[in-house]
């Protein structure tokens with residue numbers, strides 16, 4: 001039986017697992033979502049809040065997902081049916097549904113990055129006004145075409161299996177991404193006028209985090225930072241459970257979590273070191289003011305356009321190439337959650353499972369490829385609220401029904417933090433998460449109201 005944990009596939013090397021998990025975490029969330037949220041929410045103070053939530057919630061929840069995955073060696077639905085005292089498979093289904101929705105619109109955005117790459121390579125990107133170009137390519141036929149292409153590439157990698165497909169590709173994609181980002185960061189540093197960008201990004205103005213009236217904290221920023229923590233670490237939808245289910249040896253899960261989450265922070269930080277100096281050096285602050293999904297896709301090309309020529313096109317190719325590589329390694333993990341669940345649930349082959357899930361996700365993504373409003377709604381609901389709901393329920397499950405969680409974590413552990421982790425997962429995080437879920441809900445509902453009211 002292919003769902004049998006004895007003949008389940010596994011990673012070839014420890015590094016392969018770490019790269020795959022970094023690949024899942026590092027995605028559009030780091031290069032596209034992180035800088036625009038930071039710009040929207042007051043620069044460095046947002047970064048500090050995000051780091052705080054990362055340590056308080058993100059890292060312990062990632063450890064929890066790893067513990068479930070390694071202990072059960074199953075995909076999320078089966079894992080949550082058997083890891084604790086009660087059968088929580090409905091939560092597994094919520095995870096799979098969330099991954100399904102996220103990949104459906106994520107693939108559309110990834111398709112845009114492919115279009116930017118192709119048009120940069122063809123040297124035509126700098127011929128158009130970036131706003132007009134974005135409007136022309138972000139929805140409609142061309143958007144569907146590139147969404148298809150992205151889903152086909154992702155499906156081919158997942159289809160090839162854990163070792164041959166995922167591990168082999170991330171080992172090459174992640175170092176390429178880091179090199180490209182470092183090169184762009186180096187270039188941005190030497191642009192005249194970039195200094196102002198660094199100070200906005202690096203000097204916290206703590207006043208943006210508070211408000212003068214009840215509840216005295218800026219609730220919107222808090223909700224955004226929490227949502228970003230879950231999204232960027234790929235938590236709350238079973239991706240990390242799935243990847244850890246392919247671990248064959250008992251390695252130190254805390255050490256691995258630290259390596260993965262800190263690499264993720266470093267890469268997001270590096271992306272900020274590219275985006276903010278470019279914005280300052282090319283006077284694009286006005287563009288970022290009304291920050292939305294399209295910000296990065298319109299503002300940054302303006303810089304490349306003013307450089308112009310082959311060099312402008314090359315930089316544009318490199319920048320959108322980074323976005324594409326990052327999106328690809330995350331897309332792989334999203335598809336793997338759905339694929340491995342189909343394999344485990346229906347005992348079908350990997351080829352059937354990956355092509356079926358790829359095709360279904362492709363169809364679900366079509367509305368997002370036709371309408372930006374739909375895309376952003378799907379992002380708010382699945383990429384924000386559902387991840388947090390999933391994370392909240394997961395901590396209740398691990399903290400209160402999985403009595404062997406501590407014993408599982410202790411295997412291979414060098415850093416003695418089991419007691420601290422259990423205290424966080426049982427008592428502190430569920431309470432904080434419950435408040436954050438309410439906040440996220442309020443945030444979405446309020447956003448819909450203000451969209452509906454006449455301006």
Ligand code: PHE
Nearest residue numbers: 025027028029231232234330
């Ligand atoms: N972490 C990815 C990013 O930052 C997105 C993602 C979310 C991937 C959930 C997998 C699961 O872009």
